[in-house]
Amino acid sequence: MEQNYNHQGYVYLEQFFSEEELQPLEKILHTFHRAWLKDNDADYKAGAINSHSITSAQQITRQERLDLFKFISQEKISQLIHTLFPGKAIFLNTQLFFDPLNGKQSNYWHRDIQYTGMTIEEQKKNMITQNVLHFRIPLKAESGIELIPGTHREWDQEVEQETRLSINNRKPGDDLERGKKISLNRGDLLVFSANMIHRGLYGNDRFTFDIIFCDDTPEFRDFIDFKNHPAKEELPLLNTDLF
């Protein structure tokens, strides 16, 4: 698995979670999402496709928040993290992805690192050494993610960069030849590097939970919003080194 990840930049694990694990998670996420839609109507109407920071949301109870932390740091996720990260990793944040209100809205190829303000040269350098992994947990069958295997370590071909960055009449939603679509079912887990070229595939009223982990380094720690982490008194209830 580790070798697969090192070559491809992703790991797809079918039926990784049981119904017993998913149902309580789903209930919390629906509570959050209903409240989010009410509070963020303008963003939703303006084309939002995700919310984030569920673990610091006022809309869930302290117990629900603790249950989320337990889910995030459960043994089988923790084991995967220890296998896939070269060094120690830390929880970064959560996101919830859904379909855009406008069914015609295009998705967009990107690398998460392109939004950090780094120059292209810095991005090329840092994507080799800095690790950010998405753990995608779909609550229903979805078209999933399209990604370009190997690009967590390799820079774009010219047409790929032009597409991501809207250069030479290319648009971020244009198809790319090397794209590989990974459709997902409820129960599956897709782990992929945020550094790689990827895009979400909309449809089927998707509802999918992403947990994000990164290297535990000072650079990333500066970037973490610790509101999303457990409070000091909650830590002893979570037997983990991920927070």
Ligand SMILES: O=C(O)CCC(=O)C(=O)O
């Ligand atoms: O699912 C999506 O729409 C995009 C997902 C994505 O880009 C990400 O998780 O970084």
